[in-house]
Amino acid sequence: MNKVRSPGITEPVAECGGSGIALVIARRSLYTEKEVCVQGKFILSVRSALLLVTVSALLPALLIIIVSGVEHGRTLEQSVRAEAHRQVESITQVHLETVQAVQRILETLGALEPFQEDNRPVQTLVLSALLRDNSEIVNFAVTDNQGIVTTSPLLPTGTDLSDRAHVRNALGKGRFSAGEFVLARAGGIPSFPFAHPLRDATGAITGVLAVVYNLGDYRELFDRMTLPESNIVGITDNRGIRIFYRPENLANPVGVPIADENWRRMRDGEETGSFISDGSDGVLRYYAYRRVLLRASADPHIYVLVGVPEDVAAGAARRIIVRNVALMAAVLLLALAAAILLGDLVFSRGFRVLVSTAHAISEGRLEARTNLPRGRSEIAVLASAVDRMAVRLQKREEEKETERAILDRSLREKEVLLREIHHRVKNNMQMILSIVSLQQENSGDMVHFRSALESRIRAMAAVHEMLYESPDVAAVDVSSLLQRLAEMTVWIAPHTGPAPRILMKVEGGTSIFLSIEYAVPLALITSEVMTNSCKYGRNAEGAVEISITLDRVGDTFHLSVGDSGVGFPRKAGPPGPAEETGLGLQLVSALVSQLKGSLEFLNGYGHCSGAVVRVTFPVAEDRLH
Template identity: 25%
Template structure:
């Protein structure tokens, strides 16, 4: 089947111009797609850096807590369960470390003996970090809880207290306030709609910025999201800073916005289970918005230039081709009918005799 071109000279002229514009449209769309990929990689690299930085700060804090509790566990007044001296010591330490919710000394049954803050004597052996410290005889991490005294979200650690013979005589526990992460994340330059979360080992939100109607502090993430956070696939082009401790996933969030999440798992021991997970989620719409804005701007410029070209071609084609051809066709008909006086009126297109002579 042969492709039939329009019979109109003007239409063919416009087709030639459109054929020249089409490759430019293809180039702009291809460039826009490349810009999308570039923006996505840059946004992911930025969130990867922020997530890793915050997680590394927490690891340093956790190490400091371990050193603090292990040092306290060596003191004679702690090993001797001296309630008065320990309470005074803990109170002074809390003044120097305002991010700690409390420091508590427990007996081997989990009963609170000494505290840096006023407290009601109670048994907290049911808490994970206390039970793990007793059963495993090692530094242990807890889960999300609300401080019984401070009434704010905290995360706790515990350390076994051993006497000189290696016998367990007590347990030290301390809690950390989690509100500092909000101030830290507010200082980051992330796209609007970015979500930051800190989860415990059961998937309960300990920190959420910004807090949503369906994603409040103290509530668990969905089972699907929880599984996604354990993904350890690093997209092409991103450096796996934290190897298998870092995960990448794309899923719909509870506010119905699709985000790309980067998660970082924190462990007390290599190969052990994570005790805390940091996540940063970037909305896909925000990632590609900048690239799409550039593409749209280029397409608008091309559209304006194309309209000007078409208008110019229309006017020039009409005066330089269409009108002269019509006059020649009409003159040919007149000559054919015997009118030998017929003229096209296009003398201005014929070089003068003087021009021929000079040539």
């Protein structure tokens, strides 16, 4: 397997006295990321191993607790559902006892002589007395064999009850019959009716004795039963019309059909059964039901239904599972915390710090240190070796960075300088061409043409000569430049008599550096004015004394070049348009414009008694050096 190494990695490790652990850690820190991952599949840290063992030990117990909780929850769920079936049976029994009591009353009344002989006044007295004494009964009625009321405490004689199912069944089948949900004609109370046939002495059916039972009485009966508040109790007739519902709910009113799906399951199912479905109120429930028959061969006359919300039926199981899992999770967390604490107490953190530092160094973070206490232990010796290794690597890297920075800076300077040289060559060529063109137009003497052109080109060359001699190739020392120009002018400029004497003064110090874009025009201006002074600036004794002064006020420079001659042909001020015909003056004016400065022609200014040319120009701060 190939390994990525950095220079000098193994030398500090060797200083650990041949420690094998140090060499392993140092080498391991140099593996590539892929190799570390591959090794990580087989090598676990101490903490990871302790955590893995802890989890492995507790996981079977957790699974056992979960399985036991599920089984126990199922048992509780089955118990809740079984309780719903017991409640159905209890309610059914209460209803059947009520029906049997009603049947006995009707059979007893039917056996009395006034009802067999159709003694209507006595019937009215008896039925009225029973109605007063039994609040659960809405009304009694006696009909003939056509279902027409003949006697009733509340209904008028002649009321047709032949449309009632209980009356039809009693007349048609000749036996005690139950009806369907009705709103009693006497008072409009939700009721459930029953009927018993009346017979004469020969056994022939002469009519029906009917009773209407108040469904509100069921509430009092069921309130005396112990039913869970979350459970619902419903009773329907044989059409699926709800005749009772507890607790009262606007979504499940009495007198309307129950949900179609629930009615279908009860109607088509077994006599006793169960199902899970949404109720009319949208709640998912487990329903236990039973069809209630008056006799074995008869059709059911009501259906009893008890519903338990599914979250109640299964909630106990869920709560047990959640509780057990929470307890086990708490135990697991405590065990993991204990394992971590034990690992930190038993196994020093120093090993982890060493590995972390080695990885950091291998990733290029050479400032990483272990910062572990020094000592004679293996961890301390190894930490010291790793730190020394990191110091050496960091020092080498810093040296390389410094060298790279120097090389980059030098390369950038050379690139800038090369572009500047091309730019300068272009500008200088253009300026030389302009000077040649102007000189050619203004001079018919080839000797004078050659002398003037040489003077101007040498002034430009002096700037470049000083540039490559200067440590800063971007700027020129103005005082040195003016000194060199003075020497060249004395040597080149035409003059008679003694050599010109030049006095030069730079205010504010002798080291003012300007960039080439200022230095070249300034050199040409100075050369032109000095050449002119050498030609025309002799005093009465025939000597030429030239004064050059450069001073600076803020970012504004003032250059004054004057002589001791007779001065300009005027008192002061620049030559007029008609006088400004000389090439020198034209060139000076153009160069001042290039500097964005101003030009003055004076007589007797400063130390000079003759002609003085004063140039004022601004210099941007970034062009000063």
